[in-house]
Structure formats: structure tokens, C-alpha cells
Amino acid sequence: MTFDILLQALASGVLIGLIYALVAIGLTMIFGVMDIVNFAHGEFLMLGMYGSFWGFALFHLDPLLTLPLTALMLFALGVLLYRLLIVRIVDAPMVSQIFTTFGLMLLLRGLAQFFWKPDFRSIENSFVAGSVQWGGLHLGKPQLLAGAGAVVVTGLVYWFLHRTRLGVALEATAADKEAARLMGIDSHRMFALAWGIAAACAGVAGVLLSTFFPIFPEVGASFILIAFVVVNLGGFGSVAGAFWAGILVGVIEVMGGLLVGPEYKLAIVLVLFLGVLMWRPRGLMGKA
Amino acid sequence: MKIPVTLHFSHALRGLAHAGVLVLSGLFGLSVLGGAQAARAQAPPAEVRIGMLYPLTGAAASSGAEIRNALELAADIINNGAPGLPGLPFAGGGGLPGLKGARIRLVFADHQGSPQVGATEAERLITHDKVVALQGAYFSNVTATASMVAERYKVPFLNAESSSASLTRRRFRWFFRTTPHDEQFVRDQFEFLRELGARKGIDASRIATFNENTLWGNETTRLQGRLIPENGHVLARQLTYPARSTQLTSEVQALKAATPAVVMQSSYLGDALLAMKTYKELGFLPQMILANNAGFTDTEFIRTLGRDADFVITREVWALDLARGNALIRQADALFQQRFQAHFNGNSARAFTGLMVLADAIDRAGSTEPEAIRRALVATDIPGSRLIMPWQGVKFDETGQNVLGRGILVQIVDGRYQTVWPFDLATREVVWPMPRWDQRK
Numbered sequence: 054m055t056f057d058i059l060l061q062a063l064a065s066g067v068l069i070g071l072i073y074a075l076v077a078i079g080l081t082m083i084f085g086v087m088d089i090v091n092f093a094h095g096e097f098l099m100l101g102m103y104g105s106f107w108g109f110a111l112f113h114l115d116p117l118l119t120l121p122l123t124a125l126m127l128f129a130l131g132v133l134l135y136r137l138l139i140v141r142i143v144d145a146p147m148v149s150q151i152f153t154t155f156g157l158m159l160l161l162r163g164l165a166q167f168f169w170k171p172d173f174r175s176i177e178n179s180f181v182a183g184s185v186q187w188g189g190l191h192l193g194k195p196q197l198l199a200g201a202g203a204v205v206v207t208g209l210v211y212w213f214l215h216r217t218r219l220g221v222a223l224e225a226t227a228a229d230k231e232a233a234r235l236m237g238i239d240s241h242r243m244f245a246l247a248w249g250i251a252a253a254c255a256g257v258a259g260v261l262l263s264t265f266f267p268i269f270p271e272v273g274a275s276f277i278l279i280a281f282v283v284v285n286l287g288g289f290g291s292v293a294g295a296f297w298a299g300i301l302v303g304v305i306e307v308m309g310g311l312l313v314g315p316e317y318k319l320a321i322v323l324v325l326f327l328g329v330l331m332w333r334p335r336g337l338m339g340k341a
Numbered sequence: 342m343k344i345p346v347t348l349h350f351s352h353a354l355r356g357l358a359h360a361g362v363l364v365l366s367g368l369f370g371l372s373v374l375g376g377a378q379a380a381r382a383q384a385p386p387a388e389v390r391i392g393m394l395y396p397l398t399g400a401a402a403s404s405g406a407e408i409r410n411a412l413e414l415a416a417d418i419i420n421n422g423a424p425g426l427p428g429l430p431f432a433g434g435g436g437l438p439g440l441k442g443a444r445i446r447l448v449f450a451d452h453q454g455s456p457q458v459g460a461t462e463a464e465r466l467i468t469h470d471k472v473v474a475l476q477g478a479y480f481s482n483v484t485a486t487a488s489m490v491a492e493r494y495k496v497p498f499l500n501a502e503s504s505s506a507s508l509t510r511r512r513f514r515w516f517f518r519t520t521p522h523d524e525q526f527v528r529d530q531f532e533f534l535r536e537l538g539a540r541k542g543i544d545a546s547r548i549a550t551f552n553e554n555t556l557w558g559n560e561t562t563r564l565q566g567r568l569i570p571e572n573g574h575v576l577a578r579q580l581t582y583p584a585r586s587t588q589l590t591s592e593v594q595a596l597k598a599a600t601p602a603v604v605m606q607s608s609y610l611g612d613a614l615l616a617m618k619t620y621k622e623l624g625f626l627p628q629m630i631l632a633n634n635a636g637f638t639d640t641e642f643i644r645t646l647g648r649d650a651d652f653v654i655t656r657e658v659w660a661l662d663l664a665r666g667n668a669l670i671r672q673a674d675a676l677f678q679q680r681f682q683a684h685f686n687g688n689s690a691r692a693f694t695g696l697m698v699l700a701d702a703i704d705r706a707g708s709t710e711p712e713a714i715r716r717a718l719v720a721t722d723i724p725g726s727r728l729i730m731p732w733q734g735v736k737f738d739e740t741g742q743n744v745l746g747r748g749i750l751v752q753i754v755d756g757r758y759q760t761v762w763p764f765d766l767a768t769r770e771v772v773w774p775m776p777r778w779d780q781r782k
Contacts, residue, residue: 058594061623065590073587123708163398174611175645186549186774193419193622266587267614267645271400275611310591316554316581318591 062311063304065138068196070303071203075258076276077283077295078210079251085290087143094155094280095273096161097252101259102268103129103165106174114182117198123154124253131252143244157274165270174268181264182221197259206257207296210250214292223247226292246261279305279306282326288339298337302326353589356749364551381463389437389531391699392466394459394477394487395692397451400611403641403689404479408502410681411689412447415696420444422485423676428669430727431698431704445480445696448472452483454630456588459483461741465492473709479688481505488516497702497714501695502688504634505560515711517718517737519698520691521746523633524555526656527564528764529748530605530631531572533762540764543773545629545702547577549601551592551616552610552633554581561607561633577601593619596627603629610636614645621649621778628774629654643756652775654752658687658728660760662768663731663749675728685729698723731766 080094101123107121144151181194190234214220226243227232233242266272275291287294302322310318328338344523374480393412395407418426422434446752448470452561453460459478466472466488474497482502491498494512499517500508506524508516534545550565552558562581569576573733578599582592593616594605604627608616632655643650664671673693674685687695699720703709706717723735725745727770734745750762752771761771 055468058598062594063590065588069588145558166398166402171398171400171406173403173641173645174612175614184624185623191623196622199587224609250686267611269400269611270402275585279587307591314580315589315592315595316583319583331476 054204058307060309061190061281063191064192065196066304066307067300068192068200068303069177069202071298072258072262072299073276073279073283073303074096074257074296074299075203075261076280077208077287078207078292080253081284081290081292082247082254082286084284086223087244089142089150091251092151092161092277093161094251094255095275096158096165097127097131097255097273097278098259098262098272098276099165099268099270100130100161101230101256102263102266102272103169103174103259103314104256105260106268108178109176110174116176116260117180119262120202120257123179124257125254128249131248134244134252135248137267139244139248140241162270162273169270172271176263176268193265195261195264199264202257202261204236206254207292210254211292211296213250219246225259241282272289279322280323286326286329286336290335291336291338294336294338299338360648372421386423386440386709389440389447389470389703390446390470391696392463392472392475393447394452394462394466394483395451395479396454396483396604398451398599399454400513401454401609403610404639407640407683407686407689408685408692409449409481411677411685412696413678413695414536414677415447416447416694419697419700426669426676428727429673429729430701430723437700437704439707440709443698444524444742452478452480452487454480455481456482456486458481460486460490463487464494465600467491467494473676474494474503474699474704474714475712476692476699479503479507479549480555480557481560485556486598487494488513489516492579497694497699497711497718499699499718501691501698506564507556507559507560508603509740509752511649514741515715515745517698517741519695519735519743519746519749522742523561523747525634526748527568529762530570530656533572533750534631535572536762537771537773541771541773543628545603545771546573546575547599547601548574548603549577549580549596549599549627551580551582551596551604551606551608553584555584555611557635558584558607560659565605567765568745569594572776582612584609586615590623591618592616593623593625597623597625601627602629603627603631605631605633606637607633608636610639613637613639613642617646617649617653624778626775626777630775631657634658634687638751639756640683640686642714643753648756648781651756651781652753652772654750654761654771655758657751657758657760658689659685659730660749660751660758661692662687662758662760663766665768667729667731668764669726678695679701690729694728694735697728698735 070341079291104123108114142150181198184191184193222238223243226240230240283298285300306318306322311319369747395408400584419431423429423432426432436444450462450466453463468671476499479489479502481503484500488498492515504523505524505644511519538749548569552562580592602753630653634656637655638657677685702717703714706713723737725734731748735743736745738744749760751758752761759769761767
């Protein structure tokens with residue numbers, strides 16, 4: 054177990070952790086703003102991957118070129134889903150909310166399989182292919198770019214939420230819906246915005262992943278469980294919390310897998326997660 | 342409150358009368374049905390319903406789709422014939438002659454890759470769709486639960502693709518498996534390494550195992566762990582990983598650290614793809630990747646990885662180049678190609694063969710009674726010349742396992758699967774060692 058190997062594991066862990074963070078940010082935002090657990094969040098990731106794939110397969114456009122368009126399309130989808138479906142369950146009992154988003158998840162997966170077949174797709178020969186060797190480290194270029202992209206998008210979201218009027222309005226709605234309404238902030242617009250941003254974030258994560266991860270209708274399932282852990286660990290509603298928790302989970306998963314054994318990697322993540330929750334139930338950076 | 346006795350008594354009398362009418366009409370109804378039943382038992386049915394339990398959605402849906410195509414082709418051949426392929430069973434068409442031309446009707450059920458759903462779907466097929474037999478289920482863990490249901494209901498269950506050895510160790514009466522199982526395949530791999538060592542003088546002493554951790558992977562791991570030292574190799578590292586991981590970096594790093602000459606890997610498609618990509622990303626390649634079918638032989642494997650898939654050796658149950666020496670395989674594949682624009686592969690060929698074996702048994706039974714079908718299955722003896730598999734035939738032992746089956750090994754060269762073992766069926770020499778990533782064009 055040389056230092057090189059440990060460093061490699063750390064680097065790989067950070068890189069995949071950044072992806073987890075990006076997926077989790079959207080999820081935590083929806084929960085923070087409207088107290089709804091979105092089980093269909095992994096499907097936004099999946100749709101982002103497919104958007105990237107079809108752009109590449111049909112128009113030979115590199116995923117990085119189509120990224121803004123895919124993000125916009127997913128933003129629109131998030132808003133549309135809010136207005137068509139979620140708006141009806143905003144004040145419904147939690148069980149109804151769970152069933153709705155769960156059903157949405159099944160629907161989106163089913164539609165993806167229906168239209169695009171269950172076959173695995175992949176994007177080869179993108180701009181970013183191959184790996185970089187730095188000392189003893191092997192870093193895949195797609196993974197590096199994905200990590201960088203995740204940092205940029207997280208920064209953008211954070212800046213939006215804390216430095217723009219609209220973002221602050223969103224935070225206000227999250228803090229107290231009624232008070233915000235009294236201040237003239239339309240909570241439905243805010244909710245739609247939250248859904249749009251969440252879908253776009255997951256979609257961007259999907260585009261970044263598509264440069265190195267196989268694309269298939271069920272791909273959301275692989276990431277959603279970890280996303281829930283990250284959201285919980287970082288604290289529901291905290292974007293910064295989701296960011297740091299994502300990185301932490303990625304690092305623990307890879308290094309734990311290396312040091313203890315790969316078959317235990319998820320178990321280690323979950324045990325540590327339980328530990329944090331017992332000590333600090335609101336998560337690392339959650340609001341009390 | 343006092344209830345007048347007379348009122349009470351007449352209530353009771355009325356109740357009795359009602360009950361009496363009910364019983365009488367019930368008996369009458371039963372006799373009518375019984376008569377119909379007796380009449381039906383005498384005339385063979387016009388159609389024979391067989392339940393097909395496969396993953397039509399979920400992560401293995403692409404395998405399920407291929408299998409479904411093969412089964413529909415087989416049913417079509419049985420019902421409508423295959424002119425020009427006299428070697429195939431039932432090539433004359435017209436349904437099952439033993440049941441006076443009864444047609445095969447396949448009833449598909451999707452188990453979504455879940456053992457629980459597999460069990461409930463099996464039950465539904467038996468109780469609601471009234472199938473005379475079941476075939477399925479691809480995944481060993483789903484086959485395990487679904488066949489338990491069939492055993493309880495005493496309905497024959499034919500398994501054509503699941504390779505976990507434990508399935509036949511249960512010694513079920515109603516479970517029959519045509520495909521060879523993992524223990525045989527894994528032993529084959531060691532025989533291959535031994536013969537290859539003798540032939541080419543290579544040193545394959547350090548072996549690492551890298552398997553997913555559902556029923557299939559865990560059993561293979563246990564078996565390999567036992568056979569590696571038994572065959573004189575060194576067990577460099579035994580790795581298992583959770584299926585459908587989002588990343589395999591720690592696993593590949595652990596493999597790198599173990600410096601194996603051979604990596605024996607068992608993965609379904611998603612993990613196989615991710616593993617190969619991670620190997621390339623981290624610059625890791627042993628001298629031989631000896632894979633255990635499943636993901637490595639899925640049509641998507643080469644399609645997705647392109648030339649990065651080259652030189653992987655995997656056990657297979659079937660290969661297209663077998664057609665070179667076998668006219669029946671060639672013709673059947675042409676038929677499949679014509680209908681579905683794709684070739685047979687190990688899964689579709691075994692599913693096709695499975696249905697043919699079931700149909701053969703039902704035909705010989707001359708009835709749809711489960712026990713008759715079961716006895717016919719026990720007596721199965723189909724020669725290899727009537728199969729599109731590289732087997733010596735189909736004959737079940739007392740545990741329900743076909744003892745005449747055989748696996749082969751193929752290597753991906755020039756983007757195609759080419760048979761490299763047994764050496765008498767091989768169409769090319771083994772490429773050893775695998776050229777490193779930076780050595781390839």
C-alpha cells in the first residue's frame with residue numbers, strides 16, 4: 054500500500070465525490086425549499102446523459118458543446134414537471150408526495166426504456182478522452198473535467214442563492230413560505246425555479262458523467278441512493294453541505310474500499326453516515 | 342330482550358332451506374364442470390401455454406429482449422415450421438404432433454431482475470395464466486426463487502441460462518437445467534490454463550478473482566478460491582464488489598497492487614463496461630482477463646468498448662464461428678438474422694434450445710398433465726446433432742442437470758468473438774499476453 058496508491062484513491066474519491074455533490078445539490082434544494090423528497094431526481098441525471106448522448110450520436114456534437122442546451126432543456130423540464138404535477142402535491146400529506154415522485158421515477162424510467170431501448174450506450178472519442186499522468190497519479194480527463202464542472206456549477210448555484218435577488222427570494226421561501234409571501238414573493242414561482250435548477254444541476258451532472266459512464270435507462274438508480282446519503286449528511290437544504298458531504302462520501306467510498314475491501318465500501322459510507330447522524334442529526338451543515 | 346321462540350325457529354328453518362338449495366346447486370354445478378373437465382381431458386388442447394419468465398425491464402432488459410426474440414422464433418418454428426432446416430426439431434411445423442397439432446403459446450412475464458417479483462410472477466403464471474410449464478429466468482437468484490414456487494405447485498421449470506451450481510444441488514423434482522453450470526465452466530477454465538501452459542509454455546501462476554457479489558458472483562468466488570490452489574496456482578487476491586457500482590477505482594487499484602498474471606472476472610454488463618474503462622483509465626492490464634460470460638458476452642460489450650474490448654477471453658456457451666463447422670447452427674442463425682437483424686449469442690441460443698427441449702418433452706408426454714411432462718423431461722435424450730449448441734446432447738441426471746453440455750472459450754480479436762478452446766473447435770490461436778493499452782494502435 055504505497056503512498057502513490059493512497060494518493061490515487063484520494064484523487065479518484067474527490068473526483069467522483071464532486072459528481073455526487075452535484076447530483077445532491079438539486080435534491081437538497083428541492084427539499085430545503087418545499088420539503089419534498091424527489092425520488093425521481095436520478096432520472097434527471099439519466100435524461101441529462103441521454104441528452105448528451107443523442108447530441109453526440111445524431112449531430113456529432115461533443116457533450117461539452119451541448120451542455121448548455123441540455124442544461125436549459127432540463128431546467129425547462131423541471132419547471133414543467135412542477136407546474137403539471139408537483140404543484141398539486143405541495144400541501145399534500147407526505148405519503149402522497151412520496152408516491153407521486155416515486156411514480157414519476159418509474160414513469161421516466163419506463164419512458165426512457167420505451168423510446169430508447171434498454172441497450173447500454175456510450176460516448177467515445179469526445180474532446181476529453183484519455184488520461185493525464187501526473188507523478189504516479191493516473192487521472193482520467195473526463196473525470197477531471199467532470200470534477201471541475203461540478204465545482205463551477207456548485208459555485209454558480211451558491212452565488213445565485215446568496216448574491217442575487219431571485220436567489221435570496223428562493224432562500225426566503227425556504228426559510229418561511231408564509232412570511233415570504235407576505236413580502237410579495239410568489240412561492241409557486243420559487244418552487245418552479247427550485248425544480249428547474251435542481252433538474253438542471255442533475256442534468257449537468259449527467260452530461261459530465263456521460264463522457265465516461267455507460268448510459269442506460271436505469272442509471273439513475275445507481276446514483277440516487279448515494280445522493281440521499283449525501284443530502285442527509287450535508288444537511289437537508291444546505292447547498293454547501295451537499296457539496297462538502299459529496300466529496301466526503303466519495304473519498305470515504307474509494308479509500309474505504311481500498312483499505313478495508315471493495316465489497317464493504319458502501320457499508321463503510323453508511324456506517325459513518327449513521328455515526329454522524331447520531332452525533333448531529335441535522336447533518337454537518339444543516340439548519341437546526 | 343326475549344326473542345319469540347317460534348320466530349327464531351322459522352328463521353332457522355329458512356336458513357336451512359337456503360343452505361340446502363345452495364348445496365344442491367353447488368353439487369349440480371360441480372357435476373357439470375366435472376363433466377366438462379372429463380370431456381376436456383379426453384381431447385388434447387388446441388394450444389399449450391408455456392410461461393416465460395425473463396427480465397424484460399431493468400438493467401438486463403437488453404438480454405431479456407434478445408432472449409425474447411429467440412423464444413418467439415422457436416415458437417414460430419414449432420407452430421409454423423422452418424422450411425429448409427430439416428435438422429431442427431419440429432421443422433415441419435404444425436404444432437406438437439404428440440398433442441394432435443396443439444400450438445405453442447408463450448406467455449411472457451417480466452421479473453425486472455428481482456427475485457421477489459420473479460416469485461410472484463411465477464405464481465401468477467401458474468395460477469392465473471394456467472401455464473403447463475415455466476422457462477426462465479436468466480439471473481440465478483431469480484431462477485432460485487421462481488423455481489421454488491414451481492416446485493411447490495408441481496409445475497415443470499426449465500432453466501436454460503442460469504449458471505449457479507447450487508440451483509441443481511437442491512435436487513428439486515420439477516427443476517431441469519439444460520445449460521452447464523458454473524462449476525463446470527470454472528473447471529473448464531483451469532483445464533484451458535493447463536492445456537495452454539503445456540502448449541505455449543506460459544506462466545499463469547498468479548491469479549486474482551474479481552467478481553460481483555450477488556448469488557452468482559459469490560458462488561463463483563468460493564469455487565475459484567478452492568480450485569486455484571488445487572490446480573497449483575497462487576491466489577493473488579480475491580475481490581468482490583457490489584453490483585452496479587458507480588465507480589470501481591478502489592477495486593482496480595487493489596488488483597493493480599496484487600500484480601496478477603490472470604484476472605478471473607464475473608460481471609454483468611454495466612460493471613463489465615465500467616471495469617474495462619477503469620482498467621484503461623488507471624493503466625492496468627493483466628496478461629489475461631479470463632471472464633465468466635454474462636456482461637462480457639452481451640452484444641453491447643463490444644459495441645460500446647470498440648477496440649478496447651480486444652483480447653479479453655471469456656467463457657461462452659456458444660459462438661458464431663461454430664457455424665463454420667456446423668450447418669444447423671449456420672442455418673438457424675441465418676433465420677434469426679433475417680428476422681431480427683442480429684446474430685444468435687450464448688443467451689439467445691440457449692433460450693431457443695431450452696424451449697425446443699421443453700416442447701420435445703411435452704410432445705413425448707402427449708399430454709399437458711404436469712406429471713406426464715415431468716416424466717418426459719426425465720427421459721429426455723436429444724443428440725447433439727439436433728441442437729444449435731456445441732453440446733453432446735441433452736440428458737438430465739437425477740438432480741435435473743444436463744450432463745452432456747459443454748462450454749467453450751472465446752477471445753475477442755478484431756472486434757469479434759473467436760473460439761479459442763477446446764482446441765479441436767478453435768478457429769484461431771490464443772493471443773497471450775494481452776497487448777498493453779499503450780501498445781495498441
